[in-house]
Amino acid sequence: MKITIERAELLKSLGHVQSVVERRNTIxxxxxxxxxxxxxxxxxxxxxMDLDMVDSVAADVQSAGATTVSAHTLYDIVRKLPDGSxxxxxxxxxxxxxxxxxxxxxxxxxxxxxxxxxxxxxELPHNFSMTAxxxxxxxxxxxxxISTEETRYYLNGIYLHRAxxxxxxxxxxxxxxxxxxxxxxxxxxxxVDDMPGVIVPRKTVTELRKLIDESGDEVxxxxxxxxxxxxxxNAILTSKLIDGTFPDYQRVIPxxxxxxxxxxxxxxADAVDRVSAISSxxxxxxxxxxxxxxxxxxxxxxxxxxxEEEIEVNYQGEPMEIGFNSAYLLDITRQIExxxxxVSLADGNSPTILREVDDASALYVIMPMRV
Amino acid sequence: MPTLCRDCATGYATDVPLSECPGCGSTRQIxxxxxxxxxxxxxxxxxxxxxxxxxxxxxxRGKPVIVGGGHRGVVAACCYVARIKxxxxxxxxxxxxxxxxxxxxxxPNLEKYRIAGHAVRALMSEVTPLVEPISIDEAFLDLRGxxxxxxxxxxxxxIKLVNRIEAEVGVSASVGLSYNKFLAKVASDLDKPRGxxxxxxxxxxxxxADKPVGLLWGVGKVLQKNLARDGIDxxxxxxxxxxxxxxxxxxxxxxxxxxxxxxxxxxxIEPQSETKSISAETTxxxxxxxxxxxxxxxWRLSEKVSGRLKAADYAGGGITLKLKLSDFxxxxxxxxxxxxxxxxxxxFRHARDLLQPELKNRKFRLLGIGATRLCSPNxxxxxxxxxxxxxxxxxIERAMDAxxxxxxxxxIVKGRSLDRQK
Numbered sequence: 001m002k003i004t005i006e007r008a009e010l011l012k013s014l015g016h017v018q019s020v021v022e023r024r025n026t027i028x029x030x031x032x033x034x035x036x037x038x039x040x041x042x043x044x045x046x047x048x049m050d051l052d053m054v055d056s057v058a059a060d061v062q063s064a065g066a067t068t069v070s071a072h073t074l075y076d077i078v079r080k081l082p083d084g085s086x087x088x089x090x091x092x093x094x095x096x097x098x099x100x101x102x103x104x105x106x107x108x109x110x111x112x113x114x115x116x117x118x119x120x121x122x123e124l125p126h127n128f129s130m131t132a133x134x135x136x137x138x139x140x141x142x143x144x145x146i147s148t149e150e151t152r153y154y155l156n157g158i159y160l161h162r163a164x165x166x167x168x169x170x171x172x173x174x175x176x177x178x179x180x181x182x183x184x185x186x187x188x189x190x191x192v193d194d195m196p197g198v199i200v201p202r203k204t205v206t207e208l209r210k211l212i213d214e215s216g217d218e219v220x221x222x223x224x225x226x227x228x229x230x231x232x233x234n235a236i237l238t239s240k241l242i243d244g245t246f247p248d249y250q251r252v253i254p255x256x257x258x259x260x261x262x263x264x265x266x267x268x269a270d271a272v273d274r275v276s277a278i279s280s281x282x283x284x285x286x287x288x289x290x291x292x293x294x295x296x297x298x299x300x301x302x303x304x305x306x307x308e309e310e311i312e313v314n315y316q317g318e319p320m321e322i323g324f325n326s327a328y329l330l331d332i333t334r335q336i337e338x339x340x341x342x343v344s345l346a347d348g349n350s351p352t353i354l355r356e357v358d359d360a361s362a363l364y365v366i367m368p369m370r371v
Numbered sequence: 372m373p374t375l376c377r378d379c380a381t382g383y384a385t386d387v388p389l390s391e392c393p394g395c396g397s398t399r400q401i402x403x404x405x406x407x408x409x410x411x412x413x414x415x416x417x418x419x420x421x422x423x424x425x426x427x428x429x430x431x432r433g434k435p436v437i438v439g440g441g442h443r444g445v446v447a448a449c450c451y452v453a454r455i456k457x458x459x460x461x462x463x464x465x466x467x468x469x470x471x472x473x474x475x476x477x478x479p480n481l482e483k484y485r486i487a488g489h490a491v492r493a494l495m496s497e498v499t500p501l502v503e504p505i506s507i508d509e510a511f512l513d514l515r516g517x518x519x520x521x522x523x524x525x526x527x528x529x530i531k532l533v534n535r536i537e538a539e540v541g542v543s544a545s546v547g548l549s550y551n552k553f554l555a556k557v558a559s560d561l562d563k564p565r566g567x568x569x570x571x572x573x574x575x576x577x578x579x580a581d582k583p584v585g586l587l588w589g590v591g592k593v594l595q596k597n598l599a600r601d602g603i604d605x606x607x608x609x610x611x612x613x614x615x616x617x618x619x620x621x622x623x624x625x626x627x628x629x630x631x632x633x634x635x636x637x638x639x640i641e642p643q644s645e646t647k648s649i650s651a652e653t654t655x656x657x658x659x660x661x662x663x664x665x666x667x668x669x670w671r672l673s674e675k676v677s678g679r680l681k682a683a684d685y686a687g688g689g690i691t692l693k694l695k696l697s698d699f700x701x702x703x704x705x706x707x708x709x710x711x712x713x714x715x716x717x718x719f720r721h722a723r724d725l726l727q728p729e730l731k732n733r734k735f736r737l738l739g740i741g742a743t744r745l746c747s748p749n750x751x752x753x754x755x756x757x758x759x760x761x762x763x764x765x766x767i768e769r770a771m772d773a774x775x776x777x778x779x780x781x782x783i784v785k786g787r788s789l790d791r792q793k
Contacts, residue, residue, distance in 0.1 A: 149709035151724070155757075178709070178755040252756045283750045351756060367754050 001065025001091045003037045005057065007081050007101065010042070012214065013057040014075045016235055017046035020053045020207060021071040029115045033071035035089065035097075036113075038064040042089075045116070046071050051204055052119035055235045067091040067110045074099075077106055119238055124222035124229055126196070128189040130171075132212045132232075135219050138173040139209055141184040141335040141362055146202050147177030154244030158205055161197030161246075162188065165360065174249050180328050181249060181365040182335070189221075196225050199242035204228075211235050253365055254351050257344035259317035261290060262357055265341035268295075269333035271309045275299045276326030278307040286326045287371040290345075291319040299326070322348040323371030329354075332364045373406040377567055380523070380530045401526070405571035406548075410514040410525040411640065413547040413555035414533065416491060417564035419508035420448035423487050424477050426541035435471050439464055440478040444654075447479050451564055484508075490540045498528050503640045508544075509559075511552055513640035530567065549575075553588050553636035575634030580607035587631045589624060597621070606632045649685065650693075651675040652739025658697040660734045662727075669726060670719050670787045672740045677715035680742055681772070686711040686751030687742025690718060692725040695737035702729060705743065711751040716764045718742065 017033055025031045034045040042059040045052070077099060078087065085101040091110060092098075099106040139158065147155035155177060163172040163185065169192075172185040200208075208230055212219070215232035222229045223241075230237045272286060279285050279299040289296040295313045300306035322345060333341065338356040345352050354364040374389075375382045381394035388402050403409075416422065420438040425431045435453035439446040446467045449458040456471035467474070488507035495502045498521065501513035514525035521528045526548060533544045545566035547559025554570045561568040570578055579586075584606055585595045601620070603609055609617070609632035617625030630636065651672045659665055680687060691705040704725040712718060722740045755761050774783045 147709070151706060151709070151721075152757075176756060178757050179753065181756055247757050249757075252759065282747075285750075349754075365756060367756055369750065369753060 001035070001037045001067060001089070002062040003042055003059045003090075004062070004086055004088045005042060005059040007078060007083065007085045007087050009057050009059075010087055011075075011078050013042070013044050013055045013234075014071075014078055016055040016207075016211060016214070017044045017053045018071045018075040019210070020046040020048055020051055022048050023072070029068065029111050029117065031070050031072070032068035032111055032116070033074060034066065034068045034113055034116045035091075036066040037061045037089075047117060047119055048203075049117060049119065050201070050240045051207065052238045053207060053235065054238075057234065065091060065093075066113045067097055068113055068116050069097050069108045069110050073108060119240075122224060122227060124224050124227060126192070126194070126224070127220065127222045128192045128195075129218055129220045130186075130189045132215075132217050132219055134186045134189075135221075135230075136209070136212050138171070138184055138186055139205055139212075142173045142175040142182040143205055143209070144331045144335070145175040145177055145180050145182040145364075146205070147175075148202075149177065152178070154199060154242055154246055157199040157201040157242045159197060159199050159246040159249070162192070162195055170361075174246070176247075176249060176252075176365075179325070179367050180332065181252065182332075182362075183249065183253070183364075184362040186361065195223065197246065198223055198225075198228055199244060199246055200228060201239065201242050204237065204239040208237055211237060252351065253363065254344075254346060254353060257346045257350070257353055259290075259320065259345040260315070261295065261317075261343040261345065262314040262340050263295060263311065263343065264339060265333055265336045265356070266339070267311055268341060269330060271297050271311055272326050272329050272333070275307045275309050276330075278304045279326055280304075283369070284326045284328075285323050285369055285371045286329075287321060287323050289319075289321045290315050290317070292316060317345075320345065320348060321371075322352065323369045324352075324366060325369055328366055332366065335362065335364070372402045372404055374400055374402040375406060375526055375530060376400055377530055378534070380527045380534075382524070382527060401530075401567050401569065403569040403571055404573065406526050406569060407524045409548050409550055409569060409571060410517075411549055411551055411555045412512045412514060412525065412529055413552070413559040414495065414510055414512060414529070414544050415547075415559045415563070416508035416536075416542050416544045418448050418450045418454075419488070419542060420479060420484050421450035421453075421477075422542040423484055424480075425450065427483075431475060435474040437464075437467055437471070437474045437476045438479050439467070440476060449474075487540055487542065491536055491542070491544070494532060494536055494539065498532050501640045501642055503642060508542075511555065511640045526569075533567075551634075551636035552638050552640065553631055554634060556588070557586060572634075579632065579634055580605065582606050584609065584628075587628065588636075589627055594621070594624060646683065646685070646745060648691070648741045648743040648745065649676055649679045649683065649687070650691070650739060650741025651679070652693055652737060654695075654737045655735070658734040658736050660730075660732060662730055665726065665730070665735065665738060666723060667787050668738055669722055669740065670715070670785065672738065673719035673722060674715040674788065676740055676742050677713060677718055677768075680713040680745075680748075684748060685742070685745040686713040686748040687718070688744030688746050689742070690721045690725070691741040691743055692722050692729075693737070693739035693741065694726075694729060694735055697734040697736050699736070704729065707744065710753045710755070711744070711746050711748070713742075713748050713751050714765060714768050716768055717752065 036043040040061055041056050043056040045054045081101045087101045090098045095110050097108045097110050142158050159174045161172055163170050169188040170185040171188050174183045211232055215235045220231040226241050228239055228241055275297045276286050280301040286297055286299040294310055296310045298308045332354050336356045340357040342357040343354050351365050351367055374385055376392035376397050377399035378397035379395040381392055391398055421436045424436055436450040437446055437453055438448040444464045446460055446462045453471050453474050458467045458471050495510055499512050499514050499517055502510050504510040529546050533546055537543050543565045545559050545563045547555045547568050549555040549558050549570040550572055558568040558570045584590050584598050609628050614629040617629050688711040689707045691703055694702040752765055771783050
């Protein structure tokens with residue numbers, strides 16, 4: 001194998017695959033990236049056995065061939081090469097990869113490609129396409145609510161499934177950690193009659209998010225009960241799905257919250273952010289006190305003192321108080337792009353709904369906390 | 372030679388020890404050339420559990436008392452009357468009963484001992500902040516630099532302290548005074564009960580020379596046997612070896628052997644470290660493998676731990692399950708909780724998750740559960756969107772707690788904690 005490639009091209013492509021590789025590996029081959037040169041392209045492949053990333057880039061292939069080398073070492077080298085340099089990769093089958101660029105020369109140990117595991121796609125019967133922007137909207141507005149709790153592993157991802165709103169099919173993404181829940185939907189892509197509800201793991205979501213920004217406008221998605229594949233123009237991400245049942249989240253979205261408050265989302269977020277500066281590092285608790293037309297935010301902590309701020313809101317219900325984790329409130333307000341946020345409350349102890357006013361496609365539920 | 376009265380703490384210097392204290396006439400005195408300059412102490416309450424029981428029931432005075440219980444239990448503590456008959460701590464109960472059939476056996480009331488232990492520790496903390504507790508009833512005290520504060524030498528302060536413990540808590544204690552932890556600990560054991568022993572720098576080497584190596588900290592049965600095999604029985608014999616030789620032969624212990632045998636111990640007295648975990652465990656009368664029965668016991672243990680968490684104002688951010696198989700093999704399983712808890716219900720549910728995969732129809736002799744990663748209960752037991760019944764269970768438990776607080780611990784229990792055999 002012998003190729004020449006522009007440093008920036010190689011770096012971008014390596015950047016996509018190297019983060020799949022775990023920092024600590026007991027199986028040596030899993031630390032490596034597979035490099036394959038053929039037909040004017042260089043194809044890079046990395047896997048952690050749950051997630052497989054293939055990225056390909058145009059290169060000047062002088063002779064075809066393949067090998068595997070440490071992904072992080074190669075990435076580290078290419079990253080440090082001067083911008084604009086031409087990188088030459090050569091493997092002669094002696095168990096070493098020779099990298100040269102300008103006056104730098106590196107020799108890297110290789111492992112045979114036969115050892116490199118193949119995450120077989122298997123049959124992926126459900127196929128559809130959507131725009132990268134649509135997929136990004138689903139991911140960005142739900143990702144923050146993914147749970148890290150290991151005992152409830154079925155919450156460690158985004159639940160992507162077919163749902164209906166007013167009789168029209170939608171593609172809905174839901175994530176929750178038991179303290180907050182995000183439910184966001186978009187139009188159902190054409191040509192999907194049925195698809196299984198799937199839980200896409202957190203790591204896959206993170207890698208996918210990087211690809212979306214850099215790899216084109218269209219995503220082809222194919223899936224089975226236990227695998228999902230996202231195909232971009234030059235990159236393919238294949239991942240196992242979380243083998244579990246996502247809880248019946250519809251049941252926990254309150255339906256009887258009749259106290260509505262409308263507030264300028266930016267003003268609200270800024271006030272929460274300021275007041276929370278005083279709340280304790282651990283609980284991040286802040287108190288919302290509602291009265292006719294007025295919202296008072298307050299926080300106090302024995303170490304830091306207290307804070308208060310008032311904003312005018314549209315609220316006509318009974319006066320009430322409720323406490324929230326300010327970090328959770330900020331996570332949610334960050335997702336609301338419109339000017340006015342609507343907060344629907346029941347009482348100080350019950351789950352509360354936040355959403356953008358007049359936008360039914362996204363909904364956030366947040367549990368109150370004692371303050 | 373500096374001398375102190377052990378009752379009134381009066382100090383005087385004398386060439387020939389007087390038979391009576393010139394101040395109060397007491398015959399309990401302590402003389403030692405280094406009495407005025409030693410300041411590291413070990414205080415150990417005498418037969419603590421048994422002393423507390425005798426304090427609370429005067430009819431027990433003069434009788435042999437054993438605290439412990441159960442057929443498979445061991446002696447948790449025994450008074451000095453029982454010790455004369457050969458009863459020892461940690462001896463199996465049946466053996467203790469055989470040696471001293473007339474002993475009054477009292478099941479342990481740990482709550483009571485805990486309260487008494489805290490009272491003792493509080494008094495210790497009044498004389499120095501550097502108190503390192505080793506157990507509920509013993510601790511190291513570093514009294515360096517307290518002379519001006521108390522207007523008394525460390526030895527005097529210690530005498531006043533143990534007298535105060537005796538008067539205010541109602542149990543006696545023995546003091547070991549020396550220049551390091553190891554020797555202070557050895558000293559406190561020399562003159563029990565109500566003792567006050569001093570091991571000074573000038574005599575340490577001679578004092579240790581003919582003592583068995585088992586006296587050294589960290590030398591247990593196995594090491595003692597290994598040392599004996601190498602011809603080392605006394606601490607003095609250890610001094611024939613250089614440090615590297617001992618390390619080569621006995622590993623990291625070798626270093627300790629080298630220094631301890633020379634009366635050297637550089638460990639500092641570390642004030643009380645924070646509570647790291649709160650746990651409860653029980654050894655069964657007969658080995659168990661019935662899952663239902665194990666779960667019932669697990670529930671009672673969960674309630675116990677939960678009660679302690681609530682009393683100490685802690686919540687557990689992690690949970691550990693401890694199991695001992697019938698062949699004494701020990702298994703521990705733990706998990707970190709997403710939301711800290713102090714509720715018996717939550718502890719039980721997590722412990723049950725950990726227990727179930729371990730059952731495998733095996734027989735167990737011990738079951739224990741501990742709350743770890745202790746934190747403030749302020750944000751514990753946060754409501755969970757996905758578990759709406761959690762709030763109900765919390766409310767039930769809080770209601771039960773309120774009933775118990777008013778009417779006593781047994782006023783209300785869950786059916787699960789009722790023993791079916793009863």
